[in-house]
Amino acid sequence: MQLRLFVHVVQSLLPALGIAVELALASTLVAAVVGLGLAVISQGKSRLGRRLVKAYVEFLRNTPLIVQMFFVFFGLPFLGIQVSPFEAAFLSLALQHTAFFAEIYRAGFENVSLKSRDAAKAIGLSGYDTLRLIVIPQAVIRMLPAIGNEIVQIVKDTSIASTIAVAELTLRARDLTEQTSATYIVFAALACYYLILNGVISLGLRFAEKTFAYAE
Amino acid sequence: MIDDLLYLLRASLNTLALSLISIGISTLLGVLIGVVCAFRVPIIPILNAIFVGFVRGVPLLVVIFAIYYSAPAFGIDIDPFAAAVTGLSFYFTFFVSEIVRGAVGAVPRGQFDAAYSLGLTFWQRARLVILPQALRSALPPMINTWLILVKGSAFASVIGVWELTTASTELAQRTVAPFQVYGASMLIYFAICFTLACFGSFAEKRLRFQT
Amino acid sequence: MTMNSLVSVRDIHKHFGEHHVLRGVNLDVATGEVVALIGASGSGKTTLLRCIDFLEEFDQGTIEVDGQSVGYRVDASGVRRRRSEKENEFLRARMGIVFQSFNLFPHLSVIDNITLGPRYALREERASAEVRATELLKKVGLEGKARAFPATLSGGQQQRVAIARALAMNPKVMLFDEVTSALDPELVSEVLQVMKKLAAEGMTMIVVTHELSFARDVADRVVFFAEGVIAVQGKPSEVLDNPEDPRLRRFVQRFSQRTEASALPG
Numbered sequence: 001m002q003l004r005l006f007v008h009v010v011q012s013l014l015p016a017l018g019i020a021v022e023l024a025l026a027s028t029l030v031a032a033v034v035g036l037g038l039a040v041i042s043q044g045k046s047r048l049g050r051r052l053v054k055a056y057v058e059f060l061r062n063t064p065l066i067v068q069m070f071f072v073f074f075g076l077p078f079l080g081i082q083v084s085p086f087e088a089a090f091l092s093l094a095l096q097h098t099a100f101f102a103e104i105y106r107a108g109f110e111n112v113s114l115k116s117r118d119a120a121k122a123i124g125l126s127g128y129d130t131l132r133l134i135v136i137p138q139a140v141i142r143m144l145p146a147i148g149n150e151i152v153q154i155v156k157d158t159s160i161a162s163t164i165a166v167a168e169l170t171l172r173a174r175d176l177t178e179q180t181s182a183t184y185i186v187f188a189a190l191a192c193y194y195l196i197l198n199g200v201i202s203l204g205l206r207f208a209e210k211t212f213a214y215a216e
Numbered sequence: 217m218i219d220d221l222l223y224l225l226r227a228s229l230n231t232l233a234l235s236l237i238s239i240g241i242s243t244l245l246g247v248l249i250g251v252v253c254a255f256r257v258p259i260i261p262i263l264n265a266i267f268v269g270f271v272r273g274v275p276l277l278v279v280i281f282a283i284y285y286s287a288p289a290f291g292i293d294i295d296p297f298a299a300a301v302t303g304l305s306f307y308f309t310f311f312v313s314e315i316v317r318g319a320v321g322a323v324p325r326g327q328f329d330a331a332y333s334l335g336l337t338f339w340q341r342a343r344l345v346i347l348p349q350a351l352r353s354a355l356p357p358m359i360n361t362w363l364i365l366v367k368g369s370a371f372a373s374v375i376g377v378w379e380l381t382t383a384s385t386e387l388a389q390r391t392v393a394p395f396q397v398y399g400a401s402m403l404i405y406f407a408i409c410f411t412l413a414c415f416g417s418f419a420e421k422r423l424r425f426q427t
Numbered sequence: 428m429t430m431n432s433l434v435s436v437r438d439i440h441k442h443f444g445e446h447h448v449l450r451g452v453n454l455d456v457a458t459g460e461v462v463a464l465i466g467a468s469g470s471g472k473t474t475l476l477r478c479i480d481f482l483e484e485f486d487q488g489t490i491e492v493d494g495q496s497v498g499y500r501v502d503a504s505g506v507r508r509r510r511s512e513k514e515n516e517f518l519r520a521r522m523g524i525v526f527q528s529f530n531l532f533p534h535l536s537v538i539d540n541i542t543l544g545p546r547y548a549l550r551e552e553r554a555s556a557e558v559r560a561t562e563l564l565k566k567v568g569l570e571g572k573a574r575a576f577p578a579t580l581s582g583g584q585q586q587r588v589a590i591a592r593a594l595a596m597n598p599k600v601m602l603f604d605e606v607t608s609a610l611d612p613e614l615v616s617e618v619l620q621v622m623k624k625l626a627a628e629g630m631t632m633i634v635v636t637h638e639l640s641f642a643r644d645v646a647d648r649v650v651f652f653a654e655g656v657i658a659v660q661g662k663p664s665e666v667l668d669n670p671e672d673p674r675l676r677r678f679v680q681r682f683s684q685r686t687e688a689s690a691l692p693g
Contacts (some may be wrong), residue, residue, distance in 0.1 A: 011382075028362065033334065037377065045300050058410065058413075059402075059406060060407075061413075062363070062367075062406045062409035062410045062413060063367070063402040063406050063409070064367040064368070064369075064370035064381070064407045065367070066370045066371065066373075066374075066381060067370060067381055067384065067398055067401055067402055067405060068402065070381075070384070070385065070394070070398050071394065071395070071398035071402065074388060074394035075394045075395040075398060075399075078394065078395055104306055109307070110426075114259045152272070152273070156273075156274070156275035156276075157275070159275040159277045159278055160275075160277060162277070163374055170275070170277060170278055170281070173278075173281075174285075181288075181289055181294065182289055183282075183285045183286045183288075183289055184282065184286040184289055184290075187281065187282035187285070187286060190278055191270070191278060191282070194273055194274050194275060194278065195269075195270070195273040195274060197273075198272070198273040199273065205335065222492065324528075324530075326528050326529075326530035327530060327532065328525060328530070329482055329526060329530060330526065330530035330531075332482055332519060333480055333519055333522075333523070333524045333593070334519070334520065334543065334544035334547075334548055334592075334596060335516045335517060335518075335520025335521075335544065335548040335549075336516065336521045336543075336544070336547055336548050337512070337513075337516060337548075338512070340547050344543060344547065345543075348532065348534045349601055351533075352534065388619055413573070421551070
């Protein structure tokens, strides 16, 4: 009887999976790219640029995502911008995780040992070649675990979108709890979805680590 | 306007209370479990690994929902604050246990050798040599975990606990000024979290032994 | 079993997984004797030292220190049993060991490092333990450093504190595991001086070392390890001056060049 309920919940949640994945994917892509841009600025010459990036990162790291999401969803209409819940959630996730990606990249660049860069200069590699052949491969491998964790965190954070009525997994699950008293089954199924999603990402991470192992 | 700000500040006291209680419970339990796992007591490391995998993969919001909405099915009449504390404490206990487990593992083998060689008993070795070093190196990442917990306390609003986020939502609806209200709320959270983050950096600098 | 051996090692075998590291080692060390253990890396000398202090388990054989069996005991029916933790702790307390990487406790001051063992394992009062610790610091030449922390000391200073820490337990025998190998060359002699002084005072010492000039000057006996057994042993001049064993000859050639640089003054 409980098994049937479980299966029913799993089936009911399936459509919502697509929304959650879409949200996570879109946010990850934007955050990964824009975050790189910010990291480059924070390594750059402009003192103002560095400070602005730092302030941005610090502010987003020290405030809860749920409040940021409310700020975006309820605040933007006041600027005359109409946003759908999905768009607000996407924007909010992207803003938050851009900051984290920027930090990951920054730490990654700084960690590639100065010795490697000096050695490359000594052999006579150009700045561009150094970057391509020495710095980036080493940095990428070092950053992969953190990037993997970040993507997992983005998937987990999609659950927060439920608070602004985005029809993803968690919201659907909450709706389903109205239909039954065995609510723990609903949450068990929900947990399974997230565990599987994040499990797949971890496997992908391990694969990526092997692929980039040539630099070691 | 001042009244509104005071309203938010009063609510943030609740946030602090919720956070501090959860930090206390999860740190205490987490250290205990982490130490037990590091000393390879049977069974516990396996259970720890299972729970760690669980909290790493499942969102905190879902865990809090699960506890609040499932408790009645088990005959437990739970109030939102208790559910929030339970959820936060359970979740973060396993972040702490992993940090501590790793920290004990990171104490160099030579320290164990030296402590052995002086003829100290197991408890003396743990208390006087290993744990002081392990807990020192565990403190900065633990403080970071506390920071994440404080941010997570905002989820308590979704199950009806009156704290800063709940109050902000109420106020935003009442005054129809979401920018200002949520903006102020973020500033208050920022003040709390940034202070904690600075404390963490300070602790990290002070506790570093040069090798 | 030689009656006046302080340390008596009989037929010790040890495996690390597949690797048979110690293949039947026999060794006696008399009270007051200074024995140098030399040999290539992996020959088993460090492993033997650690077995004596029971920092490593050993599969076969017996080790006796001051009449007490270390680690295991053969009961009435001939079965080999592990001794209780308490017994092993007690035995370890009577042996002092100094490690290649010093292993000082970084979170404790120098004097707390030295008094930790006496206060907790020997249950001494803090005051009397500190008095003795101060004397030991004087002995190793680090009088003013009682309140300093290990991170502020040089390698040679840290190693001398490590020696004082081991001596604070009033050990019957002192074990040294390549204690100068991790030191910058100019810091080696200050440690060797302390060891020389200890030897002159009659401390029983087993020293694993690559410092052949130290072995020549201070050791009563030199023991050459190869492939898990003792290949050659005897007085320093016998062993080191004209070695017959080709492995020993190669070893002496290799390490004689190094010891030119860190030869003891005087």
